[in-house]
Amino acid sequence: MDLAFTQEEEAFRAEARVWLEAHVPSVPLPSLETEAGFAAHRAWEAELAADRWSVVDWPTRYGGRGAGLIRWLLFEEEYYAAGAPGRVNQNGVSLLAPTLFDHGTEEQRARVLPSMATGEVIWAQAWSEPEAGSDLASLRARAVRAPGGWHLSGQKTWSSRAAFADRAFGLFRSDPDTPKPHQGLTYVMFDLRAPGVTVRPIGRLDGKPAFAELFLDDVFVPDEDVIGEPGQGWRIAMSTAANERGLTLRSPGRFLASADRLHALWQDRGSPAGAAHRVADALIGARAYQLFTYAAASRFLAGEPLGPQSSLNKVFWSEYDIALHETALDLLGADGELADTDWSERYVFSLAGPIYAGTNEIQRDIIAERLLGLPKGRR
Amino acid sequence: MDLAFTQEEEAFRAEARVWLEAHVPSVPLPSLETEAGFAAHRAWEAELAADRWSVVDWPTRYGGRGAGLIRWLLFEEEYYAAGAPGRVNQNGVSLLAPTLFDHGTEEQRARVLPSMATGEVIWAQAWSEPEAGSDLASLRARAVRAPGGWHLSGQKTWSSRAAFADRAFGLFRSDPDTPKPHQGLTYVMFDLRAPGVTVRPIGRLDGKPAFAELFLDDVFVPDEDVIGEPGQGWRIAMSTAANERGLTLRSPGRFLASADRLHALWQDRGSPAGAAHRVADALIGARAYQLFTYAAASRFLAGEPLGPQSSLNKVFWSEYDIALHETALDLLGADGELADTDWSERYVFSLAGPIYAGTNEIQRDIIAERLLGLPKGRR
């Protein structure tokens, strides 16, 4: 058992650091939840991609470096330590891409992934519906068979990034007559600018249009944009959802960097004793999350499935992230009220953590039932 | 709206203070969960009773002063501020006595209450059974009709104080054929030294026999020791249970005194910054509990029923009490491991708070369903 990286891994880390030092914008980009910020972040993705830093763990033929999980972790540590911008294509890279790797065709991968890697096409997710939030199996939006494809109709909501994105992916009910609600769903990619699509941006708490409602009226989608077998969407999406709360949604690098920034903020403010335990807990939590992830990655590389362990992960980082940013705002005092700081932007973002990717109640039910073996049933 | 007490009330408070200053033992009594301590605390009850301080709110004919709720609150503040001993007859005074006031006969009150007030008879509670803890309706111990009374059989457990007490009270199933489990129960008082009773003391976490198992084998109880109608025990007990978590189980005086002692301990230890917020929260919590109780008492005296409000009370004080004593043990450092200190005795006692008198889960269900109006049913 060891925590040492190979010379090659350290060299990769050093290369990433050098590149980031030279390229990370010295002035933070505008918020990516605004139109101008979205464009600036898209340009940053292109800059990353130009030197093959946007998706280091992907195969080279799609724009990556085939760097593997460990180097990806190291890259993420360097990336956030360098204060580099948020990733506007997170939905595509961490949700759709793994699905395509597992369930897509080679044609789909070749068509979709390179433009995702460069930020030319930004993807939004389109899971939720007004009556289907946590209870995703109760989806109603329809996919109706048409010659050479499908017609999508219905309403999606809380679609992250959809205000400014190009394309989206989600589940649609292709067979309304199945015995169980999670059957008869189909996994579809579609164009947000296709005829029949209406995008209504929704402002999040700070007013920024971080997501949108989508109204779909007979939107044609060709067969080539269906992932996997029609009717198998639930199973396919669940493997994506596991991914979402698993290893690759929130890298330890994000929290290590945030904890260090919090520590620096605390010191800047004169190391107030009343906040010492919260700052220490942030440093410790980031280290715990890093080592937990290293252990999970080691198990994964040794061929063990991760499974419901990822629910531990999801609850931990989502609550950690809020606590860290609450501490920061408290340290900022009156400045904590301001909306135009990095801290407040990240605080607002953190607040959504316990809600999306399966609420923390659902994760705790999974931990209790699947990891601890407690009886199912009543809630 | 005011927080001022009348001249008469202040005079009563002063009288109590003077008496306590003169009588409270300068050396703490041995733990009341030991045989020697039990005897010493019984003697202390007699000393209190001799000057009519043991049950100030009871009518004078039973040994009280008819002082009413407000003076009782003031007495309790003075009592705990003076560092006076724990009350060995708490079960009798705060559980059985209110039941007798509401549901007993005058004959029962005249027979039971005076010896309770003097500590001559110490009462244990006998609610729980091995298969009926939180789910009290599933009681199995039986009361079988006999000429002039009843025969009790079965097993009771977690009977507080029963290791050294004289008598006990509890519910027994007198009719096994009722449609619902909380019907057919009868409320009975019985002698712990009667033929057929076996008392097996049980040590709590620190080994002290704070409760006992009771094995009952055809124990005869005369009709005069049944409270209320046979078969109505559940309804009668629930009014007692409401009392238990209501106004009179944990007086604010206890927590105000504990918070002040914690504050003093913190100062003695050099006011360590790391514990400042926990000490402040203890002071604030005691004040909140005092004012909450004053408000409840004011409502009660204005003729309003307390009802499920007492569930707020129970959750608050039980969690507060643990947090306060955990803070104290942390402040004590290595001395926090010692078992022979007041702090550790009270810490161990506090740990049981969320469990008895209806677990805090049950209280939160009550708050949600009866105070907030959320739907019943699933748990």
Add this chain to the structure above:
Amino acid sequence: MRFLLDAEQRAFADSLHAMLTAADTPSVVRDWSRGDPASGRALWSRIAQTGVFALAVPEEYKGLGVRPVELAVAFVELGRHAVPGPLVETVTAAALLAGTGHAERFLPGLAAGEAMATVAYEGAYALDADVAAHRFSLSPDGLRLAPGAGAVRPCLDPARHLTALLPGGELLTTEPPLPHALTLARLATAAQALGVGLALLDRTVAYVRQRVQFGAPIGSFQAVKHRLADAKIALEFARPLVLGAALTLTPADVAAAKLRACEAAYTTARTALHLHGAIGYTAEYDLSLWLTKARALRTAWGSPDECRADVLGTA
């Protein structure tokens, strides 16, 4: 000892509640947030007509005499309805000016609701200085009438317009009654926060009763019930601290009330947001008006640590 609101106090709260309900305060808040204060000014006048601001002004200046309990009662309702504007600051300004040579100049207008005031304490931001008629700055050398205000900063609560006041200006007094004014500011903030928390709890209870997921109202799930029960406990134990502090006005009681009311409101906000799910996270849904205010009031007029220091006597 009768620690209960009397019939008159309850009637005052009820009438304020009824008036604010009828006034559609959420749309007033949205106007205010957009920088259109007309509806907010109109609401301010109506609030003043009920006597709220007069409760912080001595009778000799056309007030009702300083009545902290009634003031607390009123601020609970103002918080419950998320009323925008420099409410606490106007009360604080009244307290700072009473007994100074400038009382006659400012207090009658404040009591009548003809003018709003804001106060910046030791270099902090002033709230809603873009709308307030009078902008006071407090510094070690005394109380000044600021000559102007800087640009409004974008805030997490868009209904709170924070601004730095320009330095200098007319020196009104070198010895304002600072402790008393800060006590009233904290008390009013505590009461306002309590009202914010109560509104958040009410709205969330209503939501989880009707929101169905997994075939049942989510309010039937025990995890949901217990979070709301905890919010209820926090609020119900904050309430007597606020009213008790209004009676005693001791620094420790007021600090305790400020801390607990704000913590309870913020905890309830976190619970409300979580139980609403994504819809709670959107600015267009009215819940956001209270959510963002709960966060802002935590630090206004005394941070949690400052309040704890006052309780411990180590401030």
Add this chain to the structure above:
Amino acid sequence: MRFLLDAEQRAFADSLHAMLTAADTPSVVRDWSRGDPASGRALWSRIAQTGVFALAVPEEYKGLGVRPVELAVAFVELGRHAVPGPLVETVTAAALLAGTGHAERFLPGLAAGEAMATVAYEGAYALDADVAAHRFSLSPDGLRLAPGAGAVRPCLDPARHLTALLPGGELLTTEPPLPHALTLARLATAAQALGVGLALLDRTVAYVRQRVQFGAPIGSFQAVKHRLADAKIALEFARPLVLGAALTLTPADVAAAKLRACEAAYTTARTALHLHGAIGYTAEYDLSLWLTKARALRTAWGSPDECRADVLGTA
């Protein structure tokens, strides 16, 4: 980077676990608590035979070399089985003596399990000095062999016998390797606490699966499930901190591991006690053996605040 126990380390843990399971450690703990250390001494020898104490002793003194990872693995199992005795203190003593002129005199016996040692740090109590063969006291002037011990104090964990050592005694060294020894003491305590927490969780999960109230196993209630899920999260995030600290041995990592493992164990103890209800609160039920230990380990070899100061670099 391969942050996983290897097959040999896992086999070591498994064999220790199997041996301790077969040894009926709960009855050994009860003997020890009653002041009858015979069964505890026998168990100590068997533990030593698996090499546990040799893992803290250099090879030149008949040890296996200092191997912190294996030591942590072993202490998790010792905690899981609530093994009594001065386990951490024996390891700490070995670390204090290695490299001094007295290594040859003490270390082979400690490695072989022939002698138990205890250590009092700066006037604190020594653990199990009534049973230990060697009693060391650490003070600013160095490491001494204490001439004797005072009376055993009654402790909340009856299996921990705390005693003040008598002052004076043979001065062994004026410069013991203090930081290294404290690091090992904290690491071993952290691992032991983690094991205590894991055992508490296992037992509680088993209990709530079979305890029926209100017509259902209480483990089917969401409130119960979520408390146990939180305990699981706390323990699973403490585990990598403990193993990571064993690899790096940096003061910050070791302090973090100590803090989190002890907090997780104590949180789990609170949950275990609550979910067992009254039976968990009784000394005769075996759960108590772990409950009381979880509380004691919180402050042993570094309080939460001391650990946080080491993490912040302000110690």
